Amino acid sequence: MKALISLTAFPNLSHYSIYSNFNEVEIEAQGTYQKQTFRNRYDIFGPNGKLPLTIPVIYSSKNKQLYRDVKISNVEKWQSQHLKSLMTAYNSSPFFEYYIDDLMPLFNTTYNFLFEYNLICNETLNACVQIDKDLELTTQFKNQNGATFDFRNLAKLKTVIPYNFKSYTQMFCVKHGFLPNLSILDLLFNEGPNTLNYLEQQTIKTE
Template identity: 50%
Template sequence: MNILLHPTYFPNIAHFVAMAKAREVTFEMEDNFVKQTYRNRAYIYGANGKLALNIPVVHSQKNRQKYKDVKIFNAENWQSQHWKSLLSAYRTSPFFEFYEDELQPLFTEKAEFILDFNLKCFETICDCLQLDVNIEKTDTFEKEVTDKTDARILVNAKKEIPKNFEHYTQVFGDKHGFIQNLSILDLLFNEGPNALNYLESQNLNLK
């Protein structure tokens, strides 16, 4: 199948399940930026449970701003904070050290636009997963699409569609139980080279 998705910050497992099953992935490049979505948010599993990592953005005075034009607010030292959170959450996971050197530059090199940064994160994760994705990008915005599966709903962090992914071992699972649909980073650090097999074996109902 061909699917249409929003690029997000270290996409969650649902995004990657959809991508692992797709022949072609089209990224939505022409939408407006919406607050409280996965465009600038990812969830990881911290010592106290589900933890949000938010990228601060420069808010425009205009009512609407294109996602691709939104700048990151780099006056906050958010990259260092996110990396420290990842170290705290996953330092003891089986595969953190295996991927650490590939991921760390994302938290030291400054990026200006959030969409560009998200695409860079996505490329890095695909390298880690050894996932070969055929990517296309939109050049106009269409509210309704007919030639591909519209999976843009997955960007909404507030209106989650039900997911029942298979449990895998999580670092703090004995404390808080299994947490569904976290960032792909959680799966990668806990499952390592098996992560891609896991993604391909899961089912996702977009209805």
């Protein structure tokens, strides 16, 4: 089975269930950039509940711009801010120290383009999760009926997620309850080597 997705930053569990449950995953690399999506945002579980982290970009909605051409605004020290937030949220989690060294280059290396950064993030995270899968990029934009299973809408912030995620132990769940579909980082830091097994148990609706 083959799936088509949009590339997002530190993907949430709905995206990662696609990676783990489809034989082939193709990434839309020719579409235009859209605001209000997970392309430059990801959610983690902080001490006060869900915490959205945003990668600042240089983008104007007046001119349609290809996603691949959108630049990151590195004037702000966003990488150090994100790392600080992750340490506050997960420093005491069971597997934070196990994975953080592999993830550090994503927070101390400067990247100019959002698509390039997200692609490297996905490749790094796949290695951590132990998903051995090449990420195939599209060479032309595909219409809605152009893919076997089209999950590009999962990149939108307000998309209704077609999964019923089984709860797992999260750092602040006693105070705030279980928060589903956060960034893969939440699952990875809390479940470690069991991450892939958890993802493979998700039932995906393809209709």
